[in-house]
Amino acid sequence: MDKQILEVLLELQKDMKEVKTDIKEVKTEIQEIKGTVNRIEASQTEDVVGMLKVTNKKTEFEVEYLNNRLTEMDKRLFNLEKRIEN
Secondary structure, three states, X not given: OHHHHHHHHHHHHHHHHHHHHHHHHHHHHHHHHHHHHHHHHHHHHHXXXXXXXXXXXXXXXXXXXXXXXXXXXXXXXXXXXXHHHO
């Protein structure tokens, strides 16, 4: 009976070592996944900032263009008003 108990204990010990090894491997894989997720998050942030910068440049150009057009139209309107007054 003692021999059987010893064999069971040795088998349990062996199984525990395997479980510990598996847990270490899983922890390593989780760390790698976290690292990948962090890189993806950083990359997405950079992409969004880049898109916002491009959008801002386009918007600034359009606002400047419309402002110049409006100023030009305002000048024409002013000239026409002056002609009418004279």
